[in-house]
Amino acid sequence: xxxxxxxxxxxxxxxxxxxxxxxxxxxxxxxxxxxxxxxxxxxxxxxxxxxxxxxxxxxxxxxxxxxxxxxxxxxxxxxxxxxxxxxxxxxxxxxxxxxxxxxxxxxxxxxxxxxxxxxxxxxxxxxxxxxxxxxxxxxxxxxxxxxxxxxxxxxxxxxxxxxxxxxxxxxxxxxxxxxxxxxxxxxxxxxxxxxxxxxxxxxxxxxxxxxxxxxxxxxxxxxxxxxxxxxxxxxxxxxxxxxxxxxxxxxxxxxxxxxxxxxxxxxxxxxxxxxxxxxxxxxxxxxxxxxxxxxxxxxxxxxxxxxxxxxxxxxxxxxxxxxxxxxxxxxxxxxxxxxxxxxxxxxxxxxxxxxxxxxxxxxxxxxxxxxxxxxxxxxxxxxxxxxxxxxxxxxxxxxxxxxxxxxxxxxxxxxxxxxxxxxxxxxxxxxxxxxxxxxxxxxxxxxx
Numbered sequence: 001x002x003x004x005x006x007x008x009x010x011x012x013x014x015x016x017x018x019x020x021x022x023x024x025x026x027x028x029x030x031x032x033x034x035x036x037x038x039x040x041x042x043x044x045x046x047x048x049x050x051x052x053x054x055x056x057x058x059x060x061x062x063x064x065x066x067x068x069x070x071x072x073x074x075x076x077x078x079x080x081x082x083x084x085x086x087x088x089x090x091x092x093x094x095x096x097x098x099x100x101x102x103x104x105x106x107x108x109x110x111x112x113x114x115x116x117x118x119x120x121x122x123x124x125x126x127x128x129x130x131x132x133x134x135x136x137x138x139x140x141x142x143x144x145x146x147x148x149x150x151x152x153x154x155x156x157x158x159x160x161x162x163x164x165x166x167x168x169x170x171x172x173x174x175x176x177x178x179x180x181x182x183x184x185x186x187x188x189x190x191x192x193x194x195x196x197x198x199x200x201x202x203x204x205x206x207x208x209x210x211x212x213x214x215x216x217x218x219x220x221x222x223x224x225x226x227x228x229x230x231x232x233x234x235x236x237x238x239x240x241x242x243x244x245x246x247x248x249x250x251x252x253x254x255x256x257x258x259x260x261x262x263x264x265x266x267x268x269x270x271x272x273x274x275x276x277x278x279x280x281x282x283x284x285x286x287x288x289x290x291x292x293x294x295x296x297x298x299x300x301x302x303x304x305x306x307x308x309x310x311x312x313x314x315x316x317x318x319x320x321x322x323x324x325x326x327x328x329x330x331x332x333x334x335x336x337x338x339x340x341x342x343x344x345x346x347x348x349x350x351x352x353x354x355x356x357x358x359x360x361x362x363x364x365x366x367x368x369x370x371x372x373x374x375x376x377x378x379x380x381x382x383x384x385x386x387x388x389x390x391x392x393x394x395x396x397x398x399x400x401x402x403x404x405x406x407x408x409x410x411x412x413x414x415x416x417x418x419x420x421x422x423x424x425x426x427x428x429x430x431x432x433x434x435x436x437x438x439x440x441x442x443x444x445x446x447x448x
Contacts, residue, residue: 035274036274036277036278036281036287037263037271037272037273037274037275037276037277037278038274040270040271041287041289045249045287046289046299046303047303048249049249049250049251049287049289049291049299050251050296050299050300050303050304051303051304052086052248052249053086053248053249053250053251053286054086054088054242054243054246054248054249054250054251055083055086055087055088055251055253055296056088056089056090056239056242056250056251056252056253057087057089057093057252057253057254058089058093058235058252058253058254058256059093059096059097059100060254060255060256061253061254061255061292061293061296062089062093062097062185063097063100063101063104064076064255064293064316064319065077065181065184065185066101066104066105066108066170066181067104067107067108067319068312068315068316068319069315070169071309071311071312072309072311072312072315072316073181075297075306075307075308075309075312076293076297076312077184077188078306078307079296079297079300079301079304079306079308080188081188082300082304082305082306083300083304085191085192086248087188087189087192088192088193088194088242089189089192089193089194090194090234090235090238090239090242091193091194091195091196091197091238092231092234092235092238093235094189094193094194096231097185101175101179101182102172102175102176105170105171105172105175105179106172108170109170109171109172119155119158119159120155120159123151123152123154123155126151127148127151127152130144130147130148130151131144131148134147194238194241194242197234197237197238197241203233203234203237204230204234206233206237207230207233207234207237208230210233211229211230211233214260215275216260216261216273216275216276217232217233217236217260217261217273217276218230218231218232218233218236218260219260220258220259220260220261232260232261236276239252240279240280240283240284243280243283243284243286243288244283244284244285244286246286247284247285247286248286249286249287249288249289250280250284250286250287250288250289251289251290251291251296252272252288252289252290252291253290253291253292253293253296254290254291254292255292255293255319255320256290257269257320259273260273261273261276261290262290271289271290272288272289272290276288277289292316292320293316293319293320294313294316294317294320297312297313297316298313340359340433342433343361343433345359345360345361346359346360347359347360355367355368355369355389355396356368356369356370357370358394361436361437361440364394364395364440365394365395366394366395366396366397366436366440367394367395367396367397368396368397368398368399369385369389369396369397369398369399370399370400371385371398371399371400371401371402375402376402376403376404376405376408377400377402377403377404377405377408378404378405378407378408379405379407379408379411381408382404382408382411382412383411385398386411386412386415386418389418395417395418395419395440395443396417396418396419397418397419397420397421397436397439397440398412398418398419398420398421399420399421399422400420400422401422402422403422404420417443418443419439419440419442419443420439421435421436421439
C-alpha cells in the first residue's frame, strides 16, 4: 500500500458536529500533528489513555479471562474494575462474547485432555524406540522395561504438573446454566455496553464497501462468511460513535495483529494503522491507540496501581502469541479447504503427528504440514520436522508463509517424497492448486 499523503482522506461518514462533546484539533504544522499514526505515544500520553481516556476491549481480549489461570484471571478482573466508568465495550463485542463463550469454554476444558493425548502419543513413540533400540543392541527384557519405566514416569509427571498449572473449573454443560466467569463479566460491564447501530443495513453496506476497497479495519477477514467478515468494521464504527460522544482519548485493548489493524515495518508491529488514527481524529476529534492485554496490564500496574504479578504478564504474552498463531492457522485451514473443494479434492484434518491436513488429489494422497513463522526456517527446524514426520501413505508437503535458509532448503529437497510450497491465504485457490500440483510433479519426477 502506498504511503498516505499529508492529508489522509476520510473514508467513513463523519459524526455530526452536534453530537460531539467538543474537541478542537491542533493546527500546528509539525510532523507529529500531521502524521500522528506514525509516532508512538510518549509516557505522559500513555498515562492519559489509561487513566483519563475511554478504554475499550474487543472480544478476544476479554476471552483471555477464560484462558488465564485463576491467579491471572483474578488480577485481570481487578484491573478492569479499576477503570470504573471509563471501561466500555461495543455492542458487537458483547454479542460475540455471548455467542462464542461456550466454544471458548470447551477449548479451555479440553486443553488438558488434548495435551495429555498429544504427549501420550509422543511417549508411546519413545517407548517403541526404546524397544527397537533394545532389540537391535541385545538388551535384556529387564533393561528394556527399566528404560520404558523411566519414560512412563516422565509422562505421568508432565501430565500431572500440566493439570495443576492450568486448572479450569468449568464444563460446557455446567456453563449453560452456571458460568461464574460470565457472571463476573456481567457485573463488571453493567452499564458499560454500547447501544446497537441505528441503521444496521446501511452500516453493513458500508462495511462491505470498505472490505472490497481494502480500507482498514476488517478487510483481512474477506474470506470469512460475510456476516463474520463485517464484524471488525462494526466494532470500529461503534467505537467511533462512542468516542465522539465522550471526546476522550481512546485505548482499544486487543491482541489483534492482522495487517488491517496493525502497521508492520521490517517485521515489527509498530502500532495501529495510521489510517485508523487519522479516522478517529477526523470523526471523533480524539487520539487513538491500541494495546495488547499484556500492555494493558502493565499500564494498569504503572498508572492505576493494579497488582499484576510477573507470571500473569508472562501468561498474557504467551496467550497473545498463541491467539495470533491460531488465527493464522485457522485462515490457512479455511482457505485451503476452499481451494481443495474447488478442485474437487476430498480433504480432512489429520490426527497423525505433525500432519495437519490430508488431501486426496488426482496425483495421489498429500499430507500437509502448516507452519507459520516470522523468520525464515532454519536447517535445525527442518531437521526437527523431518524427524517428526511419521511413516504415512502418500507425499508430504510443507506449506508456510515464510521462506527457508539455503541450507534448510537443500536438506528438505534431499528428503524423499517431501516438498515445500510457500503460500499465504491471499494467494487464492487457483494459485494454491497450481503450486501444489507443480510440487507433486517435482516430487514424483525425483522419485522416478
